[in-house]
Structure formats: C-alpha cells, structure tokens
Amino acid sequence: MKTNKPQRLRQLLKSRKSLLMPVAHDALTAKLIERASFEVFSIGGLGIAASQFGLPDMGILGQGDFQPSIKNILAASKLPALVDGDTGYGNELNVRRLVREYEALGAAAIFIEDQVWPKRCGHTGVKEVIPAEEMARKIEAAVRAKTNLDLLIMARTDARSACDSLAEAIKRAKIYLKAGAEAIFIEAPRTIEEIKRIPKALPNTILLINMMEGGQTPLCSQKDLENWGYKIIAYPLTTILTMTKAVQDSLAYLKINGTTNDYFLKNMASFEELKQLLGFPE
Numbered sequence: 001m002k003t004n005k006p007q008r009l010r011q012l013l014k015s016r017k018s019l020l021m022p023v024a025h026d027a028l029t030a031k032l033i034e035r036a037s038f039e040v041f042s043i044g045g046l047g048i049a050a051s052q053f054g055l056p057d058m059g060i061l062g063q064g065d066f067q068p069s070i071k072n073i074l075a076a077s078k079l080p081a082l083v084d085g086d087t088g089y090g091n092e093l094n095v096r097r098l099v100r101e102y103e104a105l106g107a108a109a110i111f112i113e114d115q116v117w118p119k120r121c122g123h124t125g126v127k128e129v130i131p132a133e134e135m136a137r138k139i140e141a142a143v144r145a146k147t148n149l150d151l152l153i154m155a156r157t158d159a160r161s162a163c164d165s166l167a168e169a170i171k172r173a174k175i176y177l178k179a180g181a182e183a184i185f186i187e188a189p190r191t192i193e194e195i196k197r198i199p200k201a202l203p204n205t206i207l208l209i210n211m212m213e214g215g216q217t218p219l220c221s222q223k224d225l226e227n228w229g230y231k232i233i234a235y236p237l238t239t240i241l242t243m244t245k246a247v248q249d250s251l252a253y254l255k256i257n258g259t260t261n262d263y264f265l266k267n268m269a270s271f272e273e274l275k276q277l278l279g280f281p282e
Contacts, residue, residue, distance in 0.1 A: 006150035009080035009108040012039055013206060018226035021208075021234040025051040026069070027076035029239050031277055034077045040108075040232075042082040043073050047240045059118020063089045063098055071105050080108030082154070082208075082232075085142075087117045087130075092141035099145040099153075109152035111185055111208075112138055114159070114172065129162045132172045136179035143180035154208065155181035161188050161216075170201045182206060183232070188216045195220065199229025208232040213241055 012019060021040050024030035025047025033041045046057035048069045053061060063086075074081055083102050088095035095112060102110050113119065114135040116128040129135075135155070142153045155176035159169040166189060173184045183206035189195050195217070199207055209230045211219050214237070225233050246267070253263045260268075275281070 003078060004148070004150065005080040005106055005108040006148050006152060009040060009082075009152060010150055012080070013231060018222055018230060019232050020222060021082065021232050022238055023047055023234065023236045023240075024073050024077070024081075025240045025243075027072045028277070029243075030073045030077040030079075030081075033239075034079050035277065038079065040080050040082070041077065042234055042236070043070055043084060044236045045084045045086055046236065050240060051243075059086075063094075063101075067101065067105075070102065070107075074106040081106075082109040082111065082152075082234075083107040085110045085112045087115055087119055088112050088138050088142070089117065092137050095138045095141045096145040099142045099151075100147070103146055103148060103151055107151070109154055109183070110142065111154035111156045111183075112142055113156035113185075113187075114176075115162070127158050127162045129157070129159050129172075132175045135172070136175050139176050139179040139181050152182055152206075153180065154183035154185055154206075155179075156185035156187055158187045160186060160190070160194075166194050166197065170198065173202055173205075177202075177205065183208060185210075190216055192218055192220070195225070196228050203229075206231045208234055210234050210236055212237050 019040050020038060021042050022033050022038060023042045023044045024033055030041060045066065048066055049055045049057045049061055052069050055061065070083055085098050085102065088098050099110055114129045116130055139153065139155050157169050157172045159172050160166050169186045173186060177184065184202060185208040186198055187210060189198060195209065207230045209225060210217060211233060213219065222233055250260065250263060250267065254260050
C-alpha cells in the first residue's frame with residue numbers, strides 16, 4: 001500500500017511541538033536523513049542547483065530542470081517532504097501544473113514564493129516581489145489544483161528582503177492565509193526580535209523558519225524557536241555545506257599525500273556502510 005505522505009506530515013504537525021527539517025539535495029542525502037531518524041525533510045532549489053548543475057540559485061533553472069531530481073529524491077525516502085516550488089514558474093496555470101505534478105511524485109507539502117521571476121536565493125541580496133494580490137491568486141490556484149486534500153500548501157514571502165520591511169511581510173502572510181495557504185514561511189528575518197515578532201503577529205499558524213548557516217537570520221535552538229511559536233525549523237544548507245567541506249578536504253589531502261589511507265580511516269564512511277545504505281544486501 002502506498003504511503004500517504006501528506007497525511008503523515010499532518011499527523012506529525014499535530015503530534016509534535018516542532019519538527020526539525022534538514023534539506024536533501026540528492027537521493028543519497030534523503031536516505032541519510034531518514035537513517036538519522038529525522039521525521040521529515042525538505043527539497044530546496046539551491047541544493048539541487050548546486051549539486052546537480054553546479055549553478056547558483058538565481059532563476060537560471062526551471063521546473064523541467066528540477067523535477068527529475070525531485071522525483072529521485074522523493075522516491076529514495078519514505079519520509080514526508082516539503083518541496084520548493086519557487087514562484088510556480090509563471091502564472092496561476094503554471095502553479096496548477098506544478099502542484100499536480102509534484103503531488104503525483106509524492107510531495108507532502110509544497111511552498112510557493114512571491115518573488116518575481118527570475119528569482120534568487122532568499123539570503124543572497126536584494127530581490128523584488130510581485131503584488132500581493134497576484135501571489136494570492138497563485139495560492140488559490142495551488143489549493144484548487146491538489147487532489148489529495150492532505151497536501152499542505154505553504155506560502156513563502158520574501159518581502160522582508162525586497163521591501164526591507166517585516167511589517168510588509170506579515171501583511172502579505174495574512175493575505176496568503178486568507179487565499180487558502182495553511183502554512184507561512186517568512187524568509188530572512190534579521191534579528192531575534194523579528195523572529196519573535198512573527199508568531200505573535202500570526203498566532204495559531206503553521207510557521208516555518210529557515211536556519212541557514214551564514215545567512216541573514218540568527219541561528220537559534222529548536223527549543224527557543226519552538227517556545228516562540230515555530231512549527232517547522234528548516235536547515236537548508238547544512239548537508240550541502242558539510243558535503244562541500246568534506247570533499248574539499250579529502251581532495252586536498254589526496255593531492256598533497258598521494259594516498260587516502262590515513263584520511264580514510266578517520267574521515268570517511270566505510271564501503272560497507274555505503275553498501276548498506278544503498279541496499280546492496282537486499
């Protein structure tokens with residue numbers, strides 16, 4: 001029997017005070033997240049753009065580029081996943097198509113953002129956002145498009161960066177909730193005070209916050225964020241930054257020493273561990 005991942009995500013949101021959500025940039029990472037006993041994960045555009053294409057998350061890639069990777073990542077894990085839908089790659093018709101296709105792949109939740117297209121990563125500089133009313137129509141289209149009523153539609157706003165105003169971001173969040181979004185993701189609050197302000201302004205709302213190492217938002221503990229009112233705590237770069245550092249270090253060691261013998265014993269997974277993870281014994 002096929003697992004109803006959207007239903008499972010809703011059960012977790014009801015039964016847990018908060019959920020830690022690391023991001024998988026490929027299928028192997030999704031398997032590692034599941035093995036590490038996390039309950040949910042996310043699939044983000046920056047990680048796929050970097051790992052699969054070696055490109056920045058700057059609107060260079062479209063749905064047709066991301067979708068094969070998303071399909072493989074979702075298929076690699078039994079865990080429910082939140083999928084990055086960027087701006088929907090167009091108008092309401094494009095959003096409807098994206099929701100139906102990602103739902104068919106097994107997404108448990110999808111978020112759509114209000115940047116103009118081409119967009120850019122939320123922590124990499126000044127951005128532009130579309131009118132709130134236009135974004136509301138996209139959210140309405142996303143809600144109408146889903147066939148599994150448990151599929152969670154989340155609205156992301158980048159107004160904090162684009163307009164330099166948290167008040168505008170909160171105002172937009174309320175409009176998106178009225179349009180049918182069931183969860184809100186306000187990208188890039190700049191201070192602890194701003195982080196605390198969002199749940200107070202949006203009570204009884206499923207809120208996601210990004211904890212991006214090196215980003216514009218201060219890193220906080222799960223305990224604090226949960227106490228302040230956040231339900232989902234996403235770590236969008238943890239896995240890919242770790243991978244980048246590990247590969248850099250191993251290649252530098254090999255170049256200097258001409259062997260990986262000593263390095264392997266201390267810093268690498270064993271071949272047996274990899275075979276177990278990939279299912280060789282089965």
